Amino acid sequence: MAIAKKDLLSLSDLSVDEIQEIFAVAREMKTVIAGEDKKHPVLRGRSVINLFYENSTRTRSSFEIAGKYLGADVVNISASSSSVTKGESLKDTAKTIDRLAPDVIIMRHGASGAHEVLAQNVKARVINAGDGAHQHPTQALLDMFTITEKKGSLEGLKIAIVGDILHSRVARSDVWGFRALGADVTLCAPPTLMPSHAADLGVTVTYDMNEAVKDADVIVMLRIQLERQKAGMFPSVREYAAFYCLTEERLALAKPDCLVMHPGPINRGIEISGEIADGVQSVIDEQVENGLAVRMALLSMMGGYQNDVN
Amino acid sequence: MMLIKNGLIVDPSQGLHEVQDIFVADGMIQKIGKDLVVEGAEIVDASGMIVMPGAVDMHVHLREPGDEHKETILTGVQAAIHGGFTSVACMPNTNPVADHEAVIESIMFKASKYGLADVYPIAAITKNLAGEEITEMGLLKRTGAVAFSDDGKTVQHTGVLRRAMDYSKMANALLISHCEDKELLGSGVMNEGIVSTELGLAGIPNEVEDLIIARDLAMAKLTGCRVHIAHVSTAGGVELVAKAKADGVKVTAETTPHHLLLTDEAVRGYDTNTKVNPPLRKEEDRLAVFEGLKKGIIDCVATDHAPHAQQEKEVEYAYAANGVVGLETAVPLIWTNFVKKGLLNEEEFVTIMSRRPAEILQIDKGTLQAGKMADILILNPDQEKTVEPQKFYSKGKNTPFGGMKLTGWPEMVIKAGKMVYRDEKLV
Structure with missing residues (x-):
């Protein structure tokens, strides 16, 4: 075909x-x-x-x-x-x-x-x-393919995408693809890194990461560009990590078999803990x-x- | 001598809306009346046509001096006549900036040689458009500057603006304000909304415009100066102008054909001919702007004719120059979309395209009264033609309206009593 x-x-x-x-x-x-x-x-x-x-x-x-x-x-x-x-x-x-x-x-x-x-x-x-x-359509394709391999399909899955949504082409492609295959998508970012009209994309929007990852089947973490801090988009890396890093405690809020994904390259300890990136729920290398x-x-x-x- | 026979004369300046004849001699309108007979006069048959005062565009960029690759005064006035405009006011963002008498004189001198549209230069409010020191408004006005504007540069410091507004009263000058908060604008390239979100382009919220409209209106109230708000594109802007007018502020306002006809949906596909400043807004804004025009809150249509070279537009959206050409499409666009559809009547059309801009600029145009210069637009209300950018006289072909079928095209244009356009070409 x-x-x-x-x-x-x-x-x-x-x-x-x-x-x-x-x-x-x-x-x-x-x-x-x-x-x-x-x-x-x-x-x-x-x-x-x-x-x-x-x-x-x-x-x-x-x-x-x-x-x-x-x-x-x-x-x-x-x-x-x-x-x-x-x-x-x-x-x-x-x-x-x-x-x-x-x-x-x-x-x-x-x-x-x-x-x-x-x-x-x-x-x-x-x-x-x-x-x-x-x-970034091929990133979305590989994300969807990876989820399909692990979960059978995307139908009815709860997927959280967390990070700098505003500047993310991955998020825009993922949102379209995940929804087209039947998933419910939640976007999570600090308000300064969330597009003004994100909710109109047919997704749930939250600034609270705990809420975003609760009962999630898949969590897609996005890389935070450190230059965004210099541009004043968020006050400090320390504060960003405090509220938007995928930690063991936050991952525990998701479903036990929740997949952890990241398009890479990752900032260990900033948007994702090193242990999780290397852990059993991570499919980053398979991506x-x-x-x-x-x-x-x-x-x-x-x-x-x-x-x-x- | 010329006798324009049997046209439907529409001239709100004398409450005229009737089939009559116009006798033109010595560059002036001599007489309007029924069944005029003048020995030896050339007969111009205007049967079935609309005969109106030449259109007046109070916001164009002629690019000369400095950016002659985009447009020259000659190609600009040719485009004006081709589009039915017999008078245009040109913005000062040339190189050098029109902040000195010498530049104003040079523009006026060149324009006068061509005998096409009259060109009324707008001088800068601040030297070199830098937003710091005010220009010699008195001398500039005496030389011929019809208004003052920093246009796209927008005076950012309110203290400087206050001084300019206060000082402008000495010369009874009109300040034209392109309202834009540059800091809030940031890297925005299109309207902020679902379309910018989907396209991944940095957005411009309405507040970029509304905040500065509110500021400028407050300052006009404080100082008592005359201010004109350029290209209003937001519902909030219309509301602010309405309130200021009700409060007695000396304010007038314009909008553009593109803001009246297009929304940010047109940006899908990244056509850089939809990149304008202020940006194309949402449908609710478009409707509010038209409503404002209909009610007279917005006084007139101006094109913000902004010619650019092909290579300045055939690039990535974020890198493309702002602006569209407008002189050669505005008349038929407004006619087709508003008059033909019954949303504006013929008087309103002539008012917004000719009469009001002339009044705002305080120039003796926009009228067919006896004794006035014979600047006349004879418009064909029904013949349909397609917008063909390659046939523009303007060097700029950057229009989002290419390929559109329109009616209400200029059939003939008479400037100072001389036939300058007929049979689809400049005479």
Whole structure:
């Protein structure tokens, strides 16, 4: 099965059926990854460009390895953060890269909506690896896949997302995906790090972490960027940790089999205690592995010969 | 000599709404009446057309001097005439800033050479728009500045504003206020709401505008100066202006076609031609702004014509320049969406597009009375045409209205008695 839309800019570009199909393919990819010969060359002769305007270790290497295991040629381009006044415009970069004839361009960019500019100027299919505070669809896919593997489905689950919701593209993609698969979502952050109209997203909003994690089936912790403190968004790291760190006491309020997730990289002792990150309820490491499987699935469905759109 | 025959003349300045003829000679309106006959006059057939005073836009950016890649005075006045505007007032955020007589003189001199729209420069309130020292308002006004504004820079220090407002009375000057609390604005790029939340773009709450409207109205009351609130976009702003007017504050206000017609929903898809300042608001604000216009709380429509080069808009949303062009779409947009739909009558249309802005600027325009300069817009009320940005005379093609089918386009434009636009081109 192919993906109907040319580009994956927002998780809502996928139908629920397509998401389930991605999960089915991802399960196959997990056996490939676990095998001795990891080459599964369905993308031989195809090329994938990783265009990263922001630093990224895990997402970029995950996409790179995914492409290589599938037999595609993968090129990484690190661009310094675009600015209007210096350097090449995104439009011109897009047009230039497109003439290298890639089949898929994967981009991360600091500005929300930047992928619209890219997609309008290239023939290649575009996958969003994160844009500003807007979307990070493959992170949401791997989160949903991980929960599905552990819990069977998301239907009726209570999922808490805790941390800097305001600046989080992961939260925006997760909210859409979790709800589309039937989960109840609670968002929790200090009020200064919560979008003004978060409740209109169809979620429960609370500033009280104890309330957020109570009886939760899944807790997704988000990384707090320490620069936010310097910008005056919260008074101190100490105070943040006191109210929004996932501690043993708080985790005890959730269901006993509650999963603990984090897109990484984690700040141990700030938003999550080291013991919990390493503990039995944590699936943080599995998220990384599932991320690779999901991205292989997605690339095989968006980049292969049999799956061309147009 | 020109005789405009059989048009429906709509001129609220003399309570006229009737099919009559207009005789124009020596650049002036000589006579209005039924079945006029003048030997040797060129006959202009205006049957089925609306004949009104040329539209007046009291808020445009002509970009010259300094940003000629965006617009020049020439392309700006060509765009004005193409859009039915025979008078425009241009904001001082040029380079150098219009804070000195020399810049005002240069703008007026260039504009006068073209014989297209009249250009009325607005001078800065503070030197270099820095918000610190007030400009030579007396000399600037004497040179030709029709009003004073720091526009998008907004005088942030209330003490400086008080001095400017007090001093402006010496020259009976009009201050135009773009109301924006820069500190509260922060990094905001669109209206704060569910759309900004979903798009992950930093939001601008209505209070960024409302707080400064409230401040400026309070200061206008204290000082007794004349203040005009630019591009009101919020329900709260309309309420504040209404209350100030009831309190006797010398305040007038404008809004724009885009704030009357679009909401933040238009930002979905990240089209940077929806990035304007103040931002496109919620539907309830849009409705309140229109209600305010209908009731006369908001006096007029101004376009905030803000041309930008393609490369300044074809970028990531947060990096894109603020503003849209408006001169070449405002007349048909307002006609189609409000007059055609019966929400405004023809008198109200002429009042908000021509008469009121002329009154606010205290310029002798917005009227077809005998003895006045013959600046006339002949508008075709029914013919439908599509907005084609590539055909704009303006260098700026940055409009969110491209492709829209509209009626009420200018058919002919007469400036100082001369036919300057007909058959879809400048003469």
